[in-house]
Amino acid sequence: MMEVKSIGSFKELSKIFKIKEMGAIIGFVVIFIVFSILSPEFISWGNLLSTFTMAAELGIVAIGITMLMISGEFDLSVGSTFAVVPMVLALSINNKINPFLGFIFGIFLGAFIGYLNGIVTLKTEIPSFITTLGSMMFLRGILLAITGGFPIMLQEDIPFLKYFGGVCIGGLRYSGIWFIILAIIFAFILERTKFGNWTFATGGNLLASKALGINTNKVKLINFIICSFMAGLAGITTFARFKIIDPTLGQGMELEAIASAVIGGTFLSGGYGSIIGTFLGAFMIGMVRSGLVLAGAPAYWYRAFIGIVLIIAAIINTKIRKKTAG
Amino acid sequence: MNNNLVEMKNIKKNFGKVQALRGVDFNIGRREIVGLLGDNGAGKSTLIKILVGYEKADEGEIYFEGKKVFFNSPKEAREMGIETVYQDLALVNLLPIWRNFFLGRELVKGAFLSIDEMKKITYEYLKEIGIFIRSPEETVFFLSGGERQAIAIARAMYFGAKLLILDEPTAALSVGETKKVLEHVMRVKEKGVSVIFITHNIYHVYEVADRLVILEKGVKVGDFKKEDVTPQEIMGMIARAAGVIV
Numbered sequence: 150m151m152e153v154k155s156i157g158s159f160k161e162l163s164k165i166f167k168i169k170e171m172g173a174i175i176g177f178v179v180i181f182i183v184f185s186i187l188s189p190e191f192i193s194w195g196n197l198l199s200t201f202t203m204a205a206e207l208g209i210v211a212i213g214i215t216m217l218m219i220s221g222e223f224d225l226s227v228g229s230t231f232a233v234v235p236m237v238l239a240l241s242i243n244n245k246i247n248p249f250l251g252f253i254f255g256i257f258l259g260a261f262i263g264y265l266n267g268i269v270t271l272k273t274e275i276p277s278f279i280t281t282l283g284s285m286m287f288l289r290g291i292l293l294a295i296t297g298g299f300p301i302m303l304q305e306d307i308p309f310l311k312y313f314g315g316v317c318i319g320g321l322r323y324s325g326i327w328f329i330i331l332a333i334i335f336a337f338i339l340e341r342t343k344f345g346n347w348t349f350a351t352g353g354n355l356l357a358s359k360a361l362g363i364n365t366n367k368v369k370l371i372n373f374i375i376c377s378f379m380a381g382l383a384g385i386t387t388f389a390r391f392k393i394i395d396p397t398l399g400q401g402m403e404l405e406a407i408a409s410a411v412i413g414g415t416f417l418s419g420g421y422g423s424i425i426g427t428f429l430g431a432f433m434i435g436m437v438r439s440g441l442v443l444a445g446a447p448a449y450w451y452r453a454f455i456g457i458v459l460i461i462a463a464i465i466n467t468k469i470r471k472k473t474a475g
Numbered sequence: 476m477n478n479n480l481v482e483m484k485n486i487k488k489n490f491g492k493v494q495a496l497r498g499v500d501f502n503i504g505r506r507e508i509v510g511l512l513g514d515n516g517a518g519k520s521t522l523i524k525i526l527v528g529y530e531k532a533d534e535g536e537i538y539f540e541g542k543k544v545f546f547n548s549p550k551e552a553r554e555m556g557i558e559t560v561y562q563d564l565a566l567v568n569l570l571p572i573w574r575n576f577f578l579g580r581e582l583v584k585g586a587f588l589s590i591d592e593m594k595k596i597t598y599e600y601l602k603e604i605g606i607f608i609r610s611p612e613e614t615v616f617f618l619s620g621g622e623r624q625a626i627a628i629a630r631a632m633y634f635g636a637k638l639l640i641l642d643e644p645t646a647a648l649s650v651g652e653t654k655k656v657l658e659h660v661m662r663v664k665e666k667g668v669s670v671i672f673i674t675h676n677i678y679h680v681y682e683v684a685d686r687l688v689i690l691e692k693g694v695k696v697g698d699f700k701k702e703d704v705t706p707q708e709i710m711g712m713i714a715r716a717a718g719v720i721v
Contacts, residue, residue: 341587350567350578357565361579362550420569 169421172466173413173429176458180433184440191443198320204435205328206387208428210402211409212335213379215427217372218410219339221352221419222277224373226266227380227406229288231399234259234381235388236292239301248307252385259381260374262288267373271366277373285403292396300395303388314389324386328428331379336424348372352419380406408455409434412462414470421470433458479538480505480638480669481526486535488521488693495521497693498535503638508660508670510680512709513690514717519673522690523640527552527559540637558631559640562647564623566615573597573611576630600633601626604662621652625659632663639663640671645679657683677709691716 184191191197210227217224234255241251266284270277317323339345350358351365358365380399388394411417412433413426437454483501487494496518503509513519524530526537528546537544539555546552549559566575573590576597582589597611606625608618615623624644631639641660645653660683663670672680680687687704689697689712697704697712 337587341590343581343583343588346574346578346581346588349570349574353567353569354565357563357567358578360561360565363579416569420567 169414169423170426170429172462172469173423173426173433176412176462176465177429177433177436180436180440180458184436184444187440188443188445191440195320196439196443198325200435200439201325201328201432202320202322202390203438204432205322205324206383206390207402207405207409207434208328208431209324209331209383209386210380211406211413211427211431212331212424213376214403214406215410215413215415215422215424216335216339216348217369217376218407218415218417219352219419219422220348220369220372221355222267222270222369222373223281223407224263224266224376224380225278225281225403226262226285226288227376228399228402229285229292230259230262230377230380231384231387231402232292232394232396233262233288233384235384235394235398236296236301236396238385239303239388239394240295242307243301243304249309252309255385256378256381259384260378262381263374263377264370266377267370270373271369289396289400296396298396300393303392310385310389310392313386314391322386322390324383324390327382327386328431332424332428335375339424344368344371349420352416353421405434405455406431408459411466412459414466430462478505479503480507480540482538483522483526484536484538486522486525486537487533488525488530489533494693496525496532499690499693499695501688501695503669503671504685505669506664506667507685508664508672508683510677510684510687511671511673511690512675512677512680512687512713514675514713516692517690517716518693519690520642521693523559523642523671523673527557527640556635556637557640558634558636558638559642560624560627560631560644561642562644564627566623566627568616569614571612571614572601572608572618572626575615575626576600576611576633580634596633601629604629604632604666605659619652620648621655624648624652624656628656628659628663632666632668636668638669638671640673642673643675644672645674645676653679675713677706677713681706681709689713689716 210231214224214227237255237258238251241254242248262284266277266281270280312323314322314324317326339348347358347363347368350363351368355365384399387398409430410422410427413423413428413430415422415427434455437458438451441450441454442448479502481503483499486496486499486501488496499518499522501522511519521530525532527549528551529549544555567578573594577593582593594611598608601608606629628639628641644656648656657679660670660672672684674680681701684701687697687699687701687709688695689709696716
């Protein structure tokens with residue numbers, strides 16, 4: 150049992166302000182208030198739940214990328230993986246292959262993409278920025294070549310897909326539930342397991358980690374796999390919602406996922422970050438998207454606004470970090 | 476049977492045509508602090524690298540606790556109780572003290588870290604050897620150079636070092652911090668651990684050392700009990716060896 154602590158003491162208060170996610174929490178509250186004022190519709194349950202669903206599909210990708218970024222590597226191919234994995238599932242189903250087998254194969258392929266990204270990066274010692282830029286283009290090219298650029302529609306109803314993108318209660322879809330569960334699981338892995346500790350250490354000081362006997366390449370490789378696996382899973386939630394898949398699905402998503410992580414306080418340079426922060430970061434991006442629409446702004450403004458939020462968040466996080474982590 | 480912790484006998488090492496070590500004998504007693512001195516390129520670090528298994532000697536033998544040993548890697552040496560604190564300290568600045576303290580040797584219950592236990596041990600062990608930190612949750616980034624050095628030393632101690640090798644521990648420190656680190660070194664000895672203190676500043680090591688060993692161009696040119704020699708004499712020897720006329 151935790152001992153009971155006196156609430157309201159100065160020490161407790163300063164502890165609250167020192168938590169890693171403080172920047173993300175402040176940003177979240179500010180954006181929430183601003184859009185609530187601009188449009189009363191914004192705070193309706195219907196809107197908040199659909200916003201959360203949108204955030205979930207991005208957020209699942211962002212959780213994986215957060216793990217990888219903390220360990221000191223990058224993945225630009227998540228947007229392509231996000232499309233490739235459900236495409237494999239869709240093609241399997243349309244070709245009368247057992248849908249469950251297609252699902253397993255798709256997920257496995259997702260993980261395998263991460264494995265390849267990792268192996269190439271770690272064996273050849275080229276930056277993961279380059280490796281994954283290459284695999285991003287490669288996978289997208291394959292996707293376009295196979296489909297001829299046309300969307301693929303699901304030809305039969307597959308019941309189990311409901312548990313990925315279907316409606317759960319009200320406007321809440323299962324993807325939102327997955328997002329919450331995965332965020333909790335990975336927050337625990339990151340903060341409370343050896344592997345999480347090694348992930349922080351590997352990204353924070355590679356040589357020191359090696360000197361202390363940590364297999365840093367293995368840590369990075371596992372995070373590459375986690376990242377691609379999550380991107381594939383997120384792609385399936387989107388596919389399960391639309392029942393149609395466009396070969397351009399997920400384009401630009403890698404940058405939004407990285408933006409979610411950075412807004413949530415994760416370092417671009419590795420060694421520092423938080424899953425809860427990323428959770429809030431992805432939700433924030435979702436709020437901006439739906440908030441602007443509800444406020445009557447043309448959809449084009451969305452990216453411009455995200456850009457500004459990203460920069461402001463990065464500035465706030467840098468200030469906070471100087472007080473908490475240096 | 477003598478009672479030395481480490482005996483290195485007739486160690487020779489060549490790198491190509493360069494004779495880095497030309498038959499060096501080097502002993503460390505139990506609970507002894509040995510200052511290992513010499514100019515850059517004298518062979519200090521080569522000797523230590525051979526001792527901890529980082530390099531292999533071309534010739535010579537090493538005995539640890541009376542047994543002949545042969546370390547293939549620093550990891551094997553560490554398992555026997557030889558811990559090295561290098562100049563870069565192997566600390567992760569962005570992580571809190573307790574995570575650094577247990578990095579790579581975390582305590583777990585099932586799959587999860589025993590966080591409270593690790594914090595408690597970190598705080599109490601540091602206190603026990605005279606290092607006061609505000610909180611084990613403090614990030615290493617905010618600590619001074621001396622505090623970081625102390626934490627790296629404490630970590631090596633906690634994990635069962637019998638021999639602690641300190642590589643230029645005071646090189647980058649202020650006068651006040653150097654004094655503190657020297658106090659920690661004395662505490663280490665009180666705990667029954669032997670120390671090799673590598674430096675080229677005789678004044679830093681003289682205060683704490685029991686014995687002083689001087690290397691020059693791969694040869695041991697001096698091995699003195701502290702009482703038998705003054706810092707000025709040692710300085711003179713190092714300078715002469717380096718070709719400076721004093």
